[in-house]
Amino acid sequence: MAETVSWRPKAGEIPTSPGVYRFRDDKGRVLYVGKAKNLRSRLSNYFQPLRSLHERTRRMVLSGASVEWTVVATEFEALQLEFTWIKEFNPPFNVQFRDDKSYPYLAITLGDPVPKVMVTRNRNIKGARYFGPYTKVWAIRETVDLMLKAFPMRSCTEATYKRAEQTGRPCLLGDIGKCAAPCVGRVTKEQHKSIALDFASFMGGNDSRYTGELAKRMTSASAEMDYESAARYRDQLAALETALSKSSVVLSDGVDADFFGIAHDELAAAVQQFIVRGGRIRGVRSWVVDKELDVELPELVETVVQNAYDDSEPPREIFVPVLPEDSRELELWLGGVRTAPGKVALRVAQRGDKAALALTVETNARNSLILYKTRRSGDFVARSQALADIQEALGMDDAPLRMECYDVSHLSGTNIVASMVVFEDGLPRKDQYRRFSIEDSTDDTESIYQTLMRRLAYLKDDPEPGTGNPGTEEPEGKKRFAYRPNLLIVDGGQPQVAAAQRALDDSGVTGIQLAGIAKRLEEIWLPDSDYPVILPRNSDALFLFQRIRDEAHRFAITYQRTKRRRDIGSFLAEIPGLGPSRVAELLKHFGSVARLKAADADAITEVSGIGPTLARTIVAALQNPSPTDS
Template identity: 75%
Template sequence: MTDTVAYRPKAGEIPTSPGVYRFRDKAGRILYVGKAKNLRARLSNYFAPLTSLHERTRRMVTTASSVEWTVVGSEFEALQLEFSWIKEFNPPFNVQFRDDKSYPYLAITLADDVPRVLVTRNRKIAGARYFGPYTKVWAIRETLDLLLRVFPMRSCSDSVYRRAEQTGRPCLLGEIGKCAAPCVGRISKEDHKSIALDYASFMAGNDSKFVADLSQRMKDAAERQDYESAAKLRDQLAAIETVLSKNTVVLPDTVDGDLFGIAHDELAAAVQQFSVRGGRIRGVRSWVVDKELDLGLPELVETVVHNAYEQGSTEAVPPRLVVVPVLPEDAAELERLLTELRSERGRSGRVTIRVARRGDLAQLSETVTRNALSALASYKTRRSGDFVARSQALSDIQEALGMTEAPLRMECYDVSHLSGTNIVASMVVFEDGLPRKDQYRRFSIPDSTDDTESIYQTLSRRLARLDDEQTVRASQEQAELEGAAPRKRFAYRPNLLIVDGGQPQVQAAARALRDAGVAPGGPDGIALCGIAKRLEEIWLPDSDFPVILPRNSDALFLFQRIRDEAHRFAIGFQRQKRSKDITSVLSEIPGLGPARVRDLLQHFGSVARLRAADAEAIAQVRGIGPATAAAVHEHLRGGE
């Protein structure tokens, strides 16, 4: 019991039935809500030895002071109760949703005596039918203007409508034929509501049926020689075709569904939702999810899909088809829950959740996922690039690492190799939270036993050229006086050195600092830390426990960005060196020129495949004969 928390219940006390559990802190606040098919099996995972838990799970368990559970009759009831409690208590360790922006919708107030169509961001108008969301306000306003020629319903405000009723004169839209003017009795309220219902039906995806009916009515009017009505119907048909041409047909017109794409890392997830109605993309929405605990993609899918239709938005009616990247564990229960939501909101039919495997639906699903990946990258870049966010990040790093001043210059190091060969290291520089690519450096490491030795060698070479600011300025001023270009240097002394790795890598870097006569940390030294990728922990020299930054902090986002940039730079150099290495080896073989070397590498796609190929496979490359193929095979195998 000493390696876990004191409030751990006895195993025999926890039932094996389905249920929902809640972790509370000392003040009684609910920290986390979860569900389980078997409460005993699920809760035992939280009370494993603390050292074996994911860091953020360990933080939640140690922050809590008690756990309680409620037994329910089925997994479906557990799912319902879990979502209900999450919505009620908003626990800090559950997934936190945050919309990037407020989206415009097209709303039709069908509950009003005289329905109105409008563009709005308010999604809580009682009795309104919503369509969207849309990414651009101007696009939906343009669509609305075109469709008012076909469905001339009221779009004015209540004050304008009342004024028209009192004066007996319609507004401008009534005069130009974009409103049937129920305000002055040109049309009855019942007939006007029929126009509103037709408008809603058209926006819901019944456009092909409406176009066919309109075309037939136009032909019938022409046959009756009612050319005035036929011309009016022709203009309405042209307006509809203009609107439809702006919405790309991506699927058969019988398909109504929502497609979700999710891109996530250890801290956040970006969600992209495409709403397809009548085979056309009618709306696009994206938002960001903050992750506190370590959740897999199936668990994220379950939470994301439910919240997409349950965040107090009564207009968000689940369609019959929901396409997701992977099926959640409780897919059947989630389908049942969404079906009930659909029924409550006046729609019939069962909701199906599936993964697109092939065809046009799979291609569109891949597009949604690519958009989610782009959104996640943009979100992280935006947070790192914002001046206020950068300032806050640097301040938080200073406080978390106990530095005397903010780390205005940070250098991050990463090592890359292929099975111990072609070992390289990278150094990337961030000043004031932004990359200084002109000061990036690459290191070739001829020989090393492991990553810690590589880190030591790299830092030793860097610190051997460590200059303080006065020396740099003096060198630059002297070069300017002599009219010569200043020698490239490492520029300024860094405030913080970051290595990609945990405690072993940090200790190797600290040893390099000490051997160079620089104190790791302190007012006269250089601060040092490492970031371990799996748990996003920050390690300090001679520390038994890592520093855990809040999962949504700007500081951790900045650490991630500089670490990822160092990794990218190291991988690029390692691949370049590998390519040059094999090229130089192949060029030593008689009969192989640059063109044939290039053909060999293009044919096999990688150095590893070329080394593993036999002479017969090599001889299949254009321009390579049996004798040359045998020479290539012997040379590469002999060089191992």
């Protein structure tokens, strides 16, 4: 492989100033846009020997034909220019946002002579003030219905409003008190606009002022025996309190902030944004990000925040999982986006209620990523395309309708286990999963070899039901493997694939395609190949490979932990004075073997039924285990 690409610019030609750079292909298309404090230092990272580059970076560099740069005065200008060019060119190797959702907003058209409130997905109404986004249309409609009892402003269509003006008769909302009816002159347009401004102020977070004011009016009217007015204020106050109860009170009333949670893996990231105004969650937004290059979390945070406020105004506080490297410049950019310019602070929640909310947002992001993967894998068209792409990429005669994936797990060389998971038609067949216990092995490649030799023996000899190899745990009634796989996958790179191929050769089984997936670079290795197969980063084929590998890893880890618990339970049961119930109490109390081994005698005596003498015996046994316990 060549040291680097032929079109590499000379280092002396690249300035050391801040700037923005663009990689282009041979047709002039922009492949990637990036920024740098020092252009020469940053660009030199791309032109190292190709073999030392990350696989995805190497693919981008090999796809390019030139690089150009623009020098700017400050890092802040570099941030602005980078964001502008990413929006303009939509480069394929930059982070790609997949937000196909059109979120509902509550809009108050304050720019109109007679403002109205409505639920809309249109973000381009001139002079309108928006609140949200919200996840459910019905939820915001329900909130508006409650709010109109306290702020009776117009919510009708233009046709309804004009008809009421012409006939002199208000619509039903005017008759039931949910509109002040400016159409027939019950209030002036100025008075109605004041109601609309109060509505907007309340939605903006000034809830306590209105609820307190209504409570005072109700008390005063009651004292003056104006019971009709007191009842009206009571109903308005109840409507506001009901509306507020639908937004969880999470922070103090004066807090206006956005909280971001990001869950990501090698291919994608799920983003959750909680919009908090007046201490309450006023809106929630979620979207998915495709990662073409290997983007770390700080850089991902920067891109997410920039795109989140591309068409909306940021609050004064934004909480993120980690601070990006140029957080100060990003804060300046966010401050300039605000309608009323001011400082915007990027923070990481450390403790208290804000940290608790940040954890909630992060949990929602993780759940969103799981849901995204589940829905994607459940798509029949996507699964069919993935199988066809795998067939083409690996040069198989037929699509891999049955795939088996193997992974090895151990703890410092002890309790070695392996897993086999089965996917048919792109979906898991959990009833056909298998677990292998490996008594002795020198390393992972030897473990892979042993596991496959035992599995392939079934294909070679095709034993009768009820026969099987020792050390293989199978569900009751499933005493043989069901079908010959089209594709065997091992978790690992060239060494693991070579070990699996040796097992195929030694067993005499032919006609099965073999591949390995290396986790670090998500590359596919075939036997006797010096170079991996690179699947597109956002392809369904790579997604399927990744999913079956992760499932094999999960299944192996679960079995390995079960064996460890079983082993420590057997070891503890051999200690004089410890019966099954006390062993169970010990493991339940400490929660893990590591915590139990780290505990002293005093801590162990806290367990029900264990006295000081027995506790000292347990500590001595755990600190000086027999040679067979490791």
